[in-house]
Amino acid sequence: MNHSIIDAHIHFDLYCEEERAIILRDMEKYKIKAFISVSQHLSSAKANLKLSQEDHRIRPAFGFHPEQALPTEIDLAELQLFLDKYHSHMAAVGEVGLPYYLRKKEPSIPIEPYIELLEQFIQQAAALNKPIVLHAINEDAPIVCTLLEKYSITKAHFHWFKGDQKTMEQMTSNGYFVSITPDVLYEQKTQQLVKQYPLSHMMVETDGPWPFEGPFKKKMTHPQMIHHAIEKIAFIKKMKAQEVYDRLYENTKQFYFN
Known part of the structure; x- marks a missing residue:
C-alpha cells in the first residue's frame, strides 16, 4: 500500500466523531491523500463545510440526496443560496440524482x-462551472444522461453506477466518469463494469459509511479498502497495479482538483 489514493465519494459527516478521528488518523499511513465528502441536504452540507475547514484533505460537495422526501421550497432555496455562497469551497454539486430505491419501496411516488x-441542480452546476456527482440507478440513468446533455454538462460523476449496456455506451461517449467501490471484490456486475468501462474515465470510492460484504463484512467502511479494490481492478484490466493506481489518482485529481 505504497501508492497514493483519493476516495472519490464518501459521506464523511455521517460517521460518528470517533470513526472520523480514526479515518483522519489513518490517512497518512494508508496514503489517502484526500476524499470527496458528499452531502445529503443543507445541514449535511454545513457539516461537511465545517469538516473541510478543519482538515484541508476533506473536499466537500453540496447537494440533496434523492433517496428522501422532496425539500420544501424554502429548504431548497436556502440550499441553493448556500451553494452560491460557498461555491469556492465546493468540489462539486452532489450528491444529487433520482430516487430509485425510494420508488421501489413506494411505487406511488411520482x-x-x-x-x-x-434539473435545477444541473443548471446550478453549469452556472457555477462545477462537476456534478450523481445517484442514477438502472433505468434512471438514461433520464439523467438526457438532462446532462441538455445543459452540455461534461464533468459528470456517476457514483456506484448500475445500468445497462446502452447507457454505459452513452456515458462513455459523453466522457462521464464512474467510480468503483470495494464490492468489486465480490460483485460480478461491478467486475463487468470494470472490464468494459475505460480506465481513463474511472475513479474509486467507498460511499462510506455504507457497509460492505465479502472480506469487509462487519468492518467499518474505511478509505483504505480502496487499495484492495484497485488491486482487483488491475487484475480485471490485466494491467500492472502501479499503472492503475497512477491513472485513477490522476483521473480524480483532474476531475475534482483542477
Missing part, C-alpha cells in the same frame, strides 16, 4: 418532481 429538482 418521479417528475425529482426530475425537476435534479
